[in-house]
Amino acid sequence: MMAELFGKRTGYCKGKGGSMHIADLDLGILGANGIVGAGLPIAIGAGLSAQARKTDQVTVCFFGDGASNRGTFHESINVASIWKLPVVFLNENNHYAISFSQKKSMAIPNISDRATAYGIPGLTVDGNDVIAVYEAVSEAVKRARNGNGPTLIEAKTYRWRGHFEGDPVLYRPQEELEEWKKRDPIKLFKERLVNSGIATEDEIAQIEKKIEEEVEEAVKFAEESPYPNPEETFEDVYA
Amino acid sequence: MKKISYLKAINEALSEEMERDSNVIIFGEDVGLFGGCFGVTQGLYNKFGPDRVRDTPISETAIAGLAVGGAATGIRPVAELMFVDFVGVAMDEIMNQAAKMRYMFGGKAKLPLVIRMPYGAGINAAAQHSQSLEALFTNIPGLKVVMPSTPYDVKGLLKSSIRDENPVIFLEHKLLYGTTGEVPEEEYLIPLGKGDIKREGKDVSVIATGLMVHRALEAADKLAEEGISVEVVDPRTLVPLDKEIIIDSVKKTGRAIIVHEAPKTGGFSGEIAAVIAEHAFPYLKTGIVRVCGKDTPVPFSPPLEKFYMPKVDDIIDGIKKLMM
Numbered sequence: 001m002m003a004e005l006f007g008k009r010t011g012y013c014k015g016k017g018g019s020m021h022i023a024d025l026d027l028g029i030l031g032a033n034g035i036v037g038a039g040l041p042i043a044i045g046a047g048l049s050a051q052a053r054k055t056d057q058v059t060v061c062f063f064g065d066g067a068s069n070r071g072t073f074h075e076s077i078n079v080a081s082i083w084k085l086p087v088v089f090l091n092e093n094n095h096y097a098i099s100f101s102q103k104k105s106m107a108i109p110n111i112s113d114r115a116t117a118y119g120i121p122g123l124t125v126d127g128n129d130v131i132a133v134y135e136a137v138s139e140a141v142k143r144a145r146n147g148n149g150p151t152l153i154e155a156k157t158y159r160w161r162g163h164f165e166g167d168p169v170l171y172r173p174q175e176e177l178e179e180w181k182k183r184d185p186i187k188l189f190k191e192r193l194v195n196s197g198i199a200t201e202d203e204i205a206q207i208e209k210k211i212e213e214e215v216e217e218a219v220k221f222a223e224e225s226p227y228p229n230p231e232e233t234f235e236d237v238y239a
Numbered sequence: 240m241k242k243i244s245y246l247k248a249i250n251e252a253l254s255e256e257m258e259r260d261s262n263v264i265i266f267g268e269d270v271g272l273f274g275g276c277f278g279v280t281q282g283l284y285n286k287f288g289p290d291r292v293r294d295t296p297i298s299e300t301a302i303a304g305l306a307v308g309g310a311a312t313g314i315r316p317v318a319e320l321m322f323v324d325f326v327g328v329a330m331d332e333i334m335n336q337a338a339k340m341r342y343m344f345g346g347k348a349k350l351p352l353v354i355r356m357p358y359g360a361g362i363n364a365a366a367q368h369s370q371s372l373e374a375l376f377t378n379i380p381g382l383k384v385v386m387p388s389t390p391y392d393v394k395g396l397l398k399s400s401i402r403d404e405n406p407v408i409f410l411e412h413k414l415l416y417g418t419t420g421e422v423p424e425e426e427y428l429i430p431l432g433k434g435d436i437k438r439e440g441k442d443v444s445v446i447a448t449g450l451m452v453h454r455a456l457e458a459a460d461k462l463a464e465e466g467i468s469v470e471v472v473d474p475r476t477l478v479p480l481d482k483e484i485i486i487d488s489v490k491k492t493g494r495a496i497i498v499h500e501a502p503k504t505g506g507f508s509g510e511i512a513a514v515i516a517e518h519a520f521p522y523l524k525t526g527i528v529r530v531c532g533k534d535t536p537v538p539f540s541p542p543l544e545k546f547y548m549p550k551v552d553d554i555i556d557g558i559k560k561l562m563m
Contacts, residue, residue: 014345021343030311031344035335041304042336048305049312052264052290059308075301082296236346237380239404 002218008225015228016236028057036097037070039063040089044076047085047150058086058144060137066097068111077150081118084149088140091152092127094159099171112154120150127155128185131192157185240423246416248390249279249355252397253317255426257287260315263401266293267302267319267355276321277357277416299325303332303354310352310406311340317401322364323356323372323410330375337406338381352407353400359412359450359500360548366536369544371449371501376408377477377510383407383431384477388452390420392475395429403431412450412500432479436488440470443494443558446485446511447471451498451549458554467562477507485511486518493524494561498554503531528557 004011005019012024023031030046033039043061050057067073068091080087091111095102108114115122121143125132133155140151158180162169193199243251257263265280265287271294274281284292295302299320306316320326326333333354340348360369376384383405387393393411400407437452438459447455452473459469472488474481489495495515497508508529515527530549538544 012345013343013347016345017343023344023347025311025344025347030308031340033336035331038304038331038336041301041332042308042311043304044301045305045308045310045316046312047308048264048266048316049309049314052309052314053262072300072304075296075298076304078296079298079301079305083293236342238383239341239346239349239351 002215002222003225006222006225007227008222009228009232010221010225014232014236030059037063037067037072040067040070040072040076043087043089044080044085047080047087048083050086051083056145058088058141060088060090060141062090062092064097065091065093065095065102065111066100066105067091068093068114069097069105073114077115077118077120077152080150081120084147086144086147087150088137088144089150089152090137091154093154093156095156096159096163096172098163101171110154112152115152118150118152120152122152122154124154124156127157128180128183128188130185130189240421242419243390243422244417244419245390245393245411246277246279248394248420248422249397249411250281250283251422252394252401253280253283254286256317256398256401257283257291260401261291262314263317264291264293264309264314265317265319266295266305268295268297268321270294270319275319277413279355279411279416280319299328300332303329303337306352306354307332307336307340307350307406310337310350311348315351315401317353317355320354320356322368323358324367324370326356326372326375329354333376333382333406333408334379338379341405342381349404350406351402351404353397353403353409354407355397355409355411357413357416358410359414360532360537360544361414361450363539363541363544365539369537371410371499371532373408373410373448373477373499374501374505374507377507381406382478384410385431385475386410386412386449386477387475388412388415388437388447388449388473390418390422392429392435392473394422395427396431396475398426399428399431402428407431410449414450415453418453429475431476432481433476434472434474434481434484436484437471437473438469440468440492442468442470442492443496443561444470444472444485444488444492445496445498445554445558446488446508447473447498448477448507449500451500451554454549454551455498455554457551458558461551461555462558467558469558474511480510480514482514482518485514489515489519490522493522495519495523496528496530496554496557496561498530498549498557500532500548502534503529504534506531525561528561530554530557 020034112122
């Protein structure tokens with residue numbers, strides 16, 4: 001993945017995708033998407049495919065608060081609903097579409113309220129609570145797998161940094177950020193693991209150290225990997 | 240050989256491919272029991288059932304997205320947009336998703352999908368139901384663009400398109416649906432990227448697409464009476480384009496006229512003219528002529544619509560200009 005971000009030939013997409021389009025179909029990932037809201041119509045296609053091939057696969061489609069204002073949201077969830085496609089629409093509501101706040105971009109407080117329009121379950125969960133998200137998604141996956149169709153889950157969360165590095169973030173109050181920072185999902189989950197005796201502080205510190213090393217290794221691998229050759233530009237346009 | 244309509248030939252291709260491969264799924268607006276706005280899918284719903292011949296809501300974005308997501312995950316979607324004019328609503332799914340997924344994902348994705356789109360003027364349907372939009376697609380690498388002119392071609396090309404591992408834009412002229420032609424009883428395929436000489440001639444090459452192939456043939460008949468021998472070249476697929484067949488024909492005749500229904504400016508005739516100029520320039524005895532639709536939206540009023548579309552006489556005039 002890091003090599004792909006560096007535009008190297010050893011990346012997931014041979015350096016042709018980059019950060020906005022990274023994907024590994026072998027893992028069932030149909031790709032991040034450079035077009036906001038474009039994942040929803042593709043997700044219902046994957047849902048149709050699972051239904052037609054009679055597999056027990058379920059498609060989980062991630063998208064943001066901004067994407068839920070696109071026409072793709074309406075057309076896709078409506079089709080998924082009437083055909084009872086095995087799709088979970090997982091909205092990560094971080095409250096800002098670049099600079100535009102959800103309060104200004106829609107006249108309702110909860111994106112999940114829109115589920116009513118499609119006759120499907122819609123629920124809002126604390127997106128910073130790992131277990132709450134896990135439970136909601138598990139239930140929705142079970143429902144989809146049983147042939148009962150899609151669910152719209154809104155996981156409320158927050159983006160700490162700007163939309164891009166260097167974004168001065170003048171569009172939101174500092175206090176709002178500070179409030180959300182207190183509810184860091186990783187910190188909360190860590191506390192939960194320690195308090196319930198599932199893991200010790202030491203064990204968690206070891207995991208974190210291991211992950212940091214992995215990331216460092218990935219960066220090193222990416223830096224040392226070769227760029228693609230110009231003639232590779234012509235590869236993979238057609239199958 | 241039996242004689243069937245262009246529409247029936249498409250229907251047979253769909254039916255045969257659905258029988259051959261259970262992963263072929265059809266969907267679109269009113270394609271089910273109703274049989275499609277033009278009747279192309281008639282009988283398929285009863286034959287293959289509602290799971291494989293699916294009516295969608297009026298949601299072109301969803302239709303194209305279903306095709307993309309379905310193709311990427313193991314089915315072979317054949318979607319219908321009721322009119323090519325509606326593609327504006329589905330263009331992101333075609334242009335940014337279908338055409339680019341394989342490339343962006345380093346060759347890991349395969350997108351065996353076909354989107355059938357009726358196109359063209361001549362049915363008094365005005366500006367939003369009459370366009371020839373092939374040039375919108377030909378400048379997007381990753382797509383294949385097919386424009387068959389006869390029942391024989393449309394059947395063989397649609398079967399190949401359904402078996403192709405890439406996204407195929409399949410353009411059917413509405414005025415061709417009722418035309419008839421010979422089609423073999425036995426199965427056959429026509430490879431994408433292979434043009435066809437619809438009539439051999441030695442004085443001038445007419446390169447025409449879709450409905451215009453027929454008008455070019457009519458023009459050729461009339462000019463034969465005047466002793467002008469016209470060759471009619473039908474590229475059949477614009478992407479991939481059979482450049483050889485065009486170049487070889489022009490090398491032989493030394494004269495080239497290109498005919499399509501789409502507006503001239505930015506039309507695919509410009510590309511064909513450039514191919515000829517690049518590869519056969521020394522063989523040209525005179526300049527290249529283009530006979531195309533007018534650079535306007537398609538008008539509603541019948542006499543205006545008729546004026547908009549290239550006519551047999553326009554082609555004859557063009558050829559005579561070359562013969563002077």
